[in-house]
Amino acid sequence: MAKLPKPPKSFPVKPAIPTRRALPLHKQTPRAQPHAEPSLRRPDQTPKEAWQKVWSARPKISDLQRLSDAELKSAQHQAKLRRWRQWPMFGIGLVAFGLGMYGVMLWASLSSDVDFKDLPEDLSDRFDREAEGYDEKVDMSEMLLFLTSKRKKLAEKAKGHVLEVAVGTGRNIPYYKTKQCATVTLLDSSGPMLAVAKRKWNDTHKEYFSRVFFKQQSAVDPIVPPYGAQDGYDTVIQTMGLCSTPEPVKLLQNIERSTKEDGQILLLEHGKSHYEWLNDMLDKTAPAHADEHGCWWNKDIGKIVEKSGLEVVDIKRYNFGTTWWLELKPRKGTRQSVTEIVADVQPSPSIVRSESPATEKPWWSLWR
Numbered sequence: 001m002a003k004l005p006k007p008p009k010s011f012p013v014k015p016a017i018p019t020r021r022a023l024p025l026h027k028q029t030p031r032a033q034p035h036a037e038p039s040l041r042r043p044d045q046t047p048k049e050a051w052q053k054v055w056s057a058r059p060k061i062s063d064l065q066r067l068s069d070a071e072l073k074s075a076q077h078q079a080k081l082r083r084w085r086q087w088p089m090f091g092i093g094l095v096a097f098g099l100g101m102y103g104v105m106l107w108a109s110l111s112s113d114v115d116f117k118d119l120p121e122d123l124s125d126r127f128d129r130e131a132e133g134y135d136e137k138v139d140m141s142e143m144l145l146f147l148t149s150k151r152k153k154l155a156e157k158a159k160g161h162v163l164e165v166a167v168g169t170g171r172n173i174p175y176y177k178t179k180q181c182a183t184v185t186l187l188d189s190s191g192p193m194l195a196v197a198k199r200k201w202n203d204t205h206k207e208y209f210s211r212v213f214f215k216q217q218s219a220v221d222p223i224v225p226p227y228g229a230q231d232g233y234d235t236v237i238q239t240m241g242l243c244s245t246p247e248p249v250k251l252l253q254n255i256e257r258s259t260k261e262d263g264q265i266l267l268l269e270h271g272k273s274h275y276e277w278l279n280d281m282l283d284k285t286a287p288a289h290a291d292e293h294g295c296w297w298n299k300d301i302g303k304i305v306e307k308s309g310l311e312v313v314d315i316k317r318y319n320f321g322t323t324w325w326l327e328l329k330p331r332k333g334t335r336q337s338v339t340e341i342v343a344d345v346q347p348s349p350s351i352v353r354s355e356s357p358a359t360e361k362p363w364w365s366l367w368r
Helices: 047-056 061-066 075-111 124-130 134-144 147-155 191-204 206-211 248-257 276-293 301-308 338-344 363-367
Strands: 160-165 181-188 212-216 233-239 259-270 311-318 323-329
Touching (some): 134 147, 134 191, 147 259, 160 248, 181 191, 191 206, 259 301
Parallel strands (some): 160 233, 233 259
Antiparallel strands (some): 311 323
């Protein structure tokens, strides 16, 4: 007898899962791809890292040599080239704009006719008038002449007890290495300029504010060093100061008396050029420039240093010879004691003492 087939097994039927209503295409959000490429810029990426990533993606000559003709003509490669061609054009445009602005300023100086006889000997009121906007006025010209890097290099050489003469608005202050400076004395004859320098020091080296002394006085008057520097300053700095004083030789000799015999005097100045055609232009525009800025930019810095008698350690010239870098040191036996200087000449009533008097021992010397 034939066997009957077994009935099929029955499985419980699960209830159907209700499906959501399909959204329109414009309201649907794309799902995250598990292997999607990482974003070019992470939220925690620093500007330096972002720039390094962009720079690493630049077109290289080695890459171009490996690409085929079809790859070189591809839309992706052409877009990459167009994007990178914008940077040189931007740089060229920026330089052209700067040179154009400098040319306009030079033309304005050449076209201005100022009589030398009408100018007073003392032009310090120009600095008082331009103190607040001085940095913005000279930023462009110093950038074109690459003076910022030279200021930085000069200020970084300061060590020990430091004196900066004709500090102005303190354009060298951000570059001081304060850890290698025992004290810093900032001196200028312009009160408004010195006030700007004081704010700048407070913004950049606030933790070393107790080590700085601000003096409003002329650099040709006797300079009294702070406590602990009775033998003189270890470093004296001056940038663009000989052009604004009617007695540059006397100023240098006074600096020499304020410096240790083994100290250093660092100058960054502007003056006459190597070329006569440029000197003629400087001579022609000097009265107008002095009338506006209080600075005579046609002085012969070499002759001034020679007359002062200071010993030249190193001298360099830039920008057709108009920018002078000088490293000097005082002559042996020229250093006078502070008591002799004070006894010979009465102090000027215009001197403004800093918060810590120069003749008293400051509180911070207890932990030095």
